[in-house]
Amino acid sequence: MLQIERILCPVDFSESSVTAYDYAQSLARHYQAKLFLQHVVEFDFPPYEYYAPPSYLDEHFQSICVDAQQKLQEFAKSHTRNGVQPDCLVDAGVVTEAILSFAEAQKVDLIVMGTHGLKGVDRFMLGSVADKVLRKARCPVLVIPKPRYDVVAPEGEPGSVQLRRVVLCTDFSDPSHRALEYALSAAAEYDAELTLLHVLEHIPSSANIEEAIAMATKQLDRLIPPEGVKAAKIKTMVRIGKAYQQIIEFSLEIQADLLIMAVRGRNALNLAVFGSTTYRVIQLGSCPVLAVHDRANQG
Numbered sequence: 001m002l003q004i005e006r007i008l009c010p011v012d013f014s015e016s017s018v019t020a021y022d023y024a025q026s027l028a029r030h031y032q033a034k035l036f037l038q039h040v041v042e043f044d045f046p047p048y049e050y051y052a053p054p055s056y057l058d059e060h061f062q063s064i065c066v067d068a069q070q071k072l073q074e075f076a077k078s079h080t081r082n083g084v085q086p087d088c089l090v091d092a093g094v095v096t097e098a099i100l101s102f103a104e105a106q107k108v109d110l111i112v113m114g115t116h117g118l119k120g121v122d123r124f125m126l127g128s129v130a131d132k133v134l135r136k137a138r139c140p141v142l143v144i145p146k147p148r149y150d151v152v153a154p155e156g157e158p159g160s161v162q163l164r165r166v167v168l169c170t171d172f173s174d175p176s177h178r179a180l181e182y183a184l185s186a187a188a189e190y191d192a193e194l195t196l197l198h199v200l201e202h203i204p205s206s207a208n209i210e211e212a213i214a215m216a217t218k219q220l221d222r223l224i225p226p227e228g229v230k231a232a233k234i235k236t237m238v239r240i241g242k243a244y245q246q247i248i249e250f251s252l253e254i255q256a257d258l259l260i261m262a263v264r265g266r267n268a269l270n271l272a273v274f275g276s277t278t279y280r281v282i283q284l285g286s287c288p289v290l291a292v293h294d295r296a297n298q299g
Contacts, residue, residue: 002185004031008108009086010038010099010129011075016114018079020144023288024112025084026161027142030189036106037086039072040098041065065090081160096132103139112142115282134263134282140182140292143282163190163257169197169247169281172219175262175294180223182292183260187233192257195235196220197250199243213238244280251287260290 009024011017021037028035041064069090076088091098103111115130134141168183170176180196187194198216203209220236239246251259261278282289 002181004033004109004185006036006106006108007031007033007110007112008036008038008099008103008106009112010040010095010133011072012039013071013075014114016144017075020112020114021075021079022161023142023144025080025082025086026163027110027112028084028086029082033109035084035086036102036108037072037076037088038099038102039068039075039090040095041068041090041092042095065092095129096136099129099133100136103137108139110140110142111137112144115143115145134279134291138293140290142288142290144288145282145286161257163192165195165254165256166190166192166258166260167195167197167247167251167254167256169199169243169259169261169277170220170223171198171243171262173262175292178294179260179262179290179292182290184225186258186260186290191233193233193235195237195250195254195256196223197237197239197247199246200238200240201243203240209240213240243277244284247277247281248285248287251285256287258290259285259287260292263291263293 004027007024007028009021011021024035024037027033069088072088072090076086080086089102091102099111099113102108111133113130113133130143134143163186166183166187168176168180170180183194183196186192198220200212200216203212216238217236220238224234224236237250239250247259247261250256259281261281263276263278278289278291282291
């Protein structure tokens with residue numbers, strides 16, 4: 001049984017951070033997980049001491065950290081809902097390294113963060129922090145773009161995230177089976193509709209398309225467990241075309257609340273960043289994506 005006991009949500013106080021925190025606390029409530037709310041202070045000391053005495057720089061840096069701690073507490077107070085009690089912490093250093101170090105030290109099971117914050121760039125690139133965390137984290141990373149449609153439960157209070165439609169994107173590889181665990185778990189926790197999606201990307205011109213679709217559908221059907229998530233709420237879908245394009249189009253068509261995809265190893269995105277289906281879906285899509293690393297590559 002999948003366990004999510006510790007969730008880390010790094011924030012920089014941007015609008016993207018607010019949305020990510022809504023997801024993080026929703027997941028923390030459903031999984032009864034401990035939630036860490038982290039802000040990292042980066043402070044570059046001047047290369048030459050004559051710009052300012054060290055004592056002044058130290059005092060100035062301490063003042064920045066105190067202000068950051070107060071701002072983080074105010075952020076939590078303003079945006080925390082339904083009795084969630086996050087542990088608020090301010091770290092100093094390089095943002096990416098601080099996030100990864102904390103996640104490693106605290107044995108975090110999931111990192112939830114926005115794709116674009118104060119350090120974000122244009123829409124066709126990931127924010128540098130989210131990009132690096134996605135590549136190097138040992139645990140799954142849920143990246144939250146600005147959604148094009150509402151994911152707030154109609155009966156919930158403002159900001160209360162409800163997952164109603166979850167999509168597992170699978171290529172039937174071993175890493176995809178790891179991602180399936182998270183998809184089944186999320187669907188069960190939220191009583192959500194789950195779609196198992198496979199995209200036929202390379203079909204020989206001589207192949208029988210209907211036969212290829214039928215074979216892929218049978219493979220998808222084998223992934224459905226005999227018990228657990230309600231069978232009536234699990235669907236299968238086979239599409240034809242470029243994988244990342246079909247995944248993005250399908251998520252928009254059904255207004256998916258969460259896409260779950262596998263990443264082959266911690267260095268997979270480094271090898272061919274713009275050739276990665278997962279990366280392209282995160283980069284170009286508007287639906288939150290849970291990137292699940294292969295367990296064998298998490299050591």
